[in-house]
Amino acid sequence: MEFLKFFSRKQENSKEVAKERLKLVLVHDRSDLSPKLLDMMKGDIIRVISEYADIDKENMAIKVTKMKSEKDIAPVSALVANIPIIKIKDNKKSAI
Amino acid sequence: MKNNILNFKGTKDGVYLNIKGSDFQFINKELDKRINQYLQFYQGAKFLGVKAQDLTEEQILEINLMLKYKHGFDISLEELHQEFKNVFSKYKVDPIEKEEDSSQGEEGLTKFIHGTLRSGQMIKYDGNIVVVGDVNPGAFLKAKGNIIVLGTLRGVAHAGLNGNTKSIVAAYNLLPTQLRIGDIIVRAPDEDVARYKVPEVAKIHNGEVIIEPYLPNK
Amino acid sequence: MDNEKLGTAIVITSGKGGVGKTTTSANIGTGLAMMGKSVVVLDADIGLRNLDVVMGLENRIVYDLVDVVEKNCRLKQGLIRDKRFEKLYLLPAAQTKDKSAVKPEQMLELVGELKKEFDYIIIDSPAGIEQGFQYSIAGADQALIVTTPEISAVRDADRVIGLLEAKGVYNPKLIINRIRPEMVKKGDMMNMEDISDILAIDLLGVVPDDEEIVISTNKGEPAVIEGKSLAGKAYMNITKRIMGEEIELLNLDSNNESTFNKIIKLLFGK
Numbered sequence: 001m002e003f004l005k006f007f008s009r010k011q012e013n014s015k016e017v018a019k020e021r022l023k024l025v026l027v028h029d030r031s032d033l034s035p036k037l038l039d040m041m042k043g044d045i046i047r048v049i050s051e052y053a054d055i056d057k058e059n060m061a062i063k064v065t066k067m068k069s070e071k072d073i074a075p076v077s078a079l080v081a082n083i084p085i086i087k088i089k090d091n092k093k094s095a096i
Numbered sequence: 097m098k099n100n101i102l103n104f105k106g107t108k109d110g111v112y113l114n115i116k117g118s119d120f121q122f123i124n125k126e127l128d129k130r131i132n133q134y135l136q137f138y139q140g141a142k143f144l145g146v147k148a149q150d151l152t153e154e155q156i157l158e159i160n161l162m163l164k165y166k167h168g169f170d171i172s173l174e175e176l177h178q179e180f181k182n183v184f185s186k187y188k189v190d191p192i193e194k195e196e197d198s199s200q201g202e203e204g205l206t207k208f209i210h211g212t213l214r215s216g217q218m219i220k221y222d223g224n225i226v227v228v229g230d231v232n233p234g235a236f237l238k239a240k241g242n243i244i245v246l247g248t249l250r251g252v253a254h255a256g257l258n259g260n261t262k263s264i265v266a267a268y269n270l271l272p273t274q275l276r277i278g279d280i281i282v283r284a285p286d287e288d289v290a291r292y293k294v295p296e297v298a299k300i301h302n303g304e305v306i307i308e309p310y311l312p313n314k
Numbered sequence: 315m316d317n318e319k320l321g322t323a324i325v326i327t328s329g330k331g332g333v334g335k336t337t338t339s340a341n342i343g344t345g346l347a348m349m350g351k352s353v354v355v356l357d358a359d360i361g362l363r364n365l366d367v368v369m370g371l372e373n374r375i376v377y378d379l380v381d382v383v384e385k386n387c388r389l390k391q392g393l394i395r396d397k398r399f400e401k402l403y404l405l406p407a408a409q410t411k412d413k414s415a416v417k418p419e420q421m422l423e424l425v426g427e428l429k430k431e432f433d434y435i436i437i438d439s440p441a442g443i444e445q446g447f448q449y450s451i452a453g454a455d456q457a458l459i460v461t462t463p464e465i466s467a468v469r470d471a472d473r474v475i476g477l478l479e480a481k482g483v484y485n486p487k488l489i490i491n492r493i494r495p496e497m498v499k500k501g502d503m504m505n506m507e508d509i510s511d512i513l514a515i516d517l518l519g520v521v522p523d524d525e526e527i528v529i530s531t532n533k534g535e536p537a538v539i540e541g542k543s544l545a546g547k548a549y550m551n552i553t554k555r556i557m558g559e560e561i562e563l564l565n566l567d568s569n570n571e572s573t574f575n576k577i578i579k580l581l582f583g584k
Contacts, residue, residue: 013501019508022465026472026512216361218410233372234363234409252375273373283373286397 027063038062041079049083056084102126104134110142115159118150127159131167143169153183204241213237213251220257233273239263245270252276261300266310270296280305321352323425323435324556325454325483329470331441333462334491337527337536338549339438340368342458344536345553347402351433354393356405356425358450359440360415363407370534371396371404380408383420389427398539403432413445418452425453434556443477451478457486458518463493463504472513487518489552494523495566506563519552521545522566 028038042062049055060083101123103114115123143163146156157179163169164176204223215234219225224241227249235251237243242264243255249267254276256263261278274283275298282305295310326339336359343355357365360379366372374394382392382405396402405428408415428435439450451457457478461471471488478486490506497503510517526543530536537546538553544566551561 015498015501015504015508018465018504019512022468022504022512025465025469029469029473030476216409233367236410274375281376286370 045081045083051089053088054086056086059084102130102134104138106138106141107144110144111138112144113146113159113163115146115148115151120151120155123151123159124162127162135167143171145175153179157183206241207239212247215251231267242266264297264299266295266297268295270298270307275305277305321429321432321434322456323429323437323454324456324458325437325439325451326458326460327439327447327450327474327478328441328460328467329443329474330461330467333460333467334521334527335441335460336364336368336438337531338458338460338489338491338521339365339436340536341538341546341549342553342556343434343436344369344396344399344402345538345550346434346436346556347396347399348538348550349553349557350401351557352401352431353434353436354403354405354428354432355436355438356428357407357438358416358421358446359438360407360446361409361412362440363409365438366394366404366406367534368531369396369404369536371406372534375406378406378408380411380415383416383424389424398535413440413449416449418449421449421452429453443474447474447477451481451483454483457483458489459486459513459515460489460491461509461513462491463498463509468504468509468512475513475515486515488513488515489519489521490517491521492523493520493566517563518555519548520563520566521548521552522564 042060045062046055046057046060060081062079062081101115101117103116105112105114117123146159146163148156148159151159157176160171160176160179164171205221206224206226207219207221209219209225209227209229211229213219213227213229213231213235215232218236218238219227220238222240225237225239225243227237227243227245227247229245230247231237231245231249231251231253233250237245237251237253238257239255240257240260240263241255243253243266245253245265245267247267248269249265249272251272252274253265253272255265256278259278261280263277265272265275265277272284274281276282277298277300280300280303296307297310298305298307300306324342326335326342328335336357339355339357343353346353355365355369357363357379359365363378366375371394374397377387377392379392381387382389392405393403394406396404425435425437435453437450437454440446459471459474461467475486478484488510490509493506494503498505506517506520522544524537524543524545526537526540527545530540530543530546536549537543538549540546541550544564548564551564554561
C-alpha cells in the first residue's frame, strides 16, 4: 500500500491536534483542582523531595486523572506524579 | 289604583309578599309607595320571601335586593346567594364574571404596545390590546376584550378571556399559531390554505371561529 | 396497560447547546412510536421551547409542562397527541416562564406518573448544567449524551457524564451527531472511536451531518419518518438499539463513496 501514500496530504492532522488538546483539557476538568492549586502542590512536592534527592525539575510532571476504582462504580480522581531523580542526597537529616 | 298588585300575606311561620302582574316598573313604584304601611303592620314578623308568578327570576332577585338593602328586610345572604346562583346558572357563568362582562359592554380600556413582541413575552390586559408592531411566534396576547395587531400576528392570541364571545382578533397579517376567542380554540390548518393579502378579522359565528378579510365599506 | 410494568425514562442531554438534543429527542421519540411503542416526548427546556416546532405540533399547544406540575390542568390535558402516530404524545415546555418554575421533586413525580402509562418517556433536557439540567435528569432511568465531533462539545459531554454519575445516573450512552465522513477521512475531524475512547462510554449511534435534517425541521417532520436520508436511517438504528436490538453502525460512506474507492477497497481489502 506504499504507493497510496502518494495521495495522502499533510502529515499533521487537525484531528490529532484536537484530540491532544481535548485530553489535556479533560484532565483538568475531571479533577476539582485548579491549575493554580496544582502548581502549589507541585512546588510543595519539589521542596520536600529536594531535601532528600536532586530531581530533574524540568522533566517532572504532576497531573490528575480519573481512575476506575475497584469498589466504586463512579471513577475516582488520582494524583499521578512522575519525578525523575538525578541523585539521592546524603542522608543527613535522618542521621540527626 | 290596583291594590291587589302587592299583597303581604301572613301565615303562622311569617309573611310572604305576593306580587301579581308583570309591569316591573309599576310594581317597583307601588312597592316604594306602600312599603312603609306594610312594614308597620307586620313589624317583627319573619319575612319568608317573594312570590310572583309573572316576574322573571332576575326581577324577583332585584325586588329581594331592594327589600333587603333599601327597606331593611331581614333576608339572609345565603338566600340571596342562592337566588344569584339560580339567575346566573342560566348564563353558565359565575356571578362575578358576569359583572366583569357587563363592563365589557363599555369596551373597557385599551392597552397599546409599541414594537415587536417576541417569543416568551406575554401581554395580559383587562380590556383591549392594540399592538403597533408584530407579534412573533411564541409570544402570547391575552385580552378580556378585543385584540388588534397593526402588523403580523404569528403568536397566540386569546381575546374574550372571560368567555366573551363577541370579542374579535384582527391583524394586518393574520397568521397566528393559535387563536382563542372566549372558550373556543382554533389552530392553523396543517396544510397550506389560500390567504387573502388583506387585513383579516377573526370572530365567533354560530359557535365557530371564522376568519374573514377586512373590507372597508365603500 | 399492565400496572406492574413501568416504562423507561430516558433523558437526552449534552451540556453544550446546539448539538442536536431536540432533533435527537424528536427522532428517537417518533422512531419508538413507529416501532409500536407508546411514547411521551417531554420538552424540559422551559422558556426556550422548540420540540413542538421540530415535531410540527406548535399550533396545538394549550397547556404545558408548568401547567401540569402546578396542577392547573390534568396530565392528560397537557399531553398533545402527535398528528401522525397515535401512541406518540408531546408534553411541551412553557414559553413564558423560566427554569425556576419546576423543581426536581415535581419532575420526579410527573415522570413517575408517565411511566405508568407509557413505554418510553423521552426527556429533552436544556443546554447547561444549571436548574434545567437538574430537574431534567430527576426522573431519568437512562441518559443519552449527544455530542458533535468538536472539542467544545466533547468537553461539555465529559462534564455532564460526571454530573450524571454524581446524581446516580450511571452508564450513559453516547450519540455522536453531525459527523462528516469526508472530513473524518481526511483526518480533519475526530471519528467515533476517538470520541468514545476519550469519553469512555458506550456508543449508541452516529448521525451524519445531513441537509435532510434542516429540511425535515423546516417541515416539522422528524427525518426518521421519511427514513430515506442517512440521518433518518441513523436515528431509526439508534431507536432499535434502545429497544435492545443489535444493529451494526451505519456505513456513512455508502452514499458518497466513489466507485473508484470501492474498487480500491475490493482490490486491497482496505
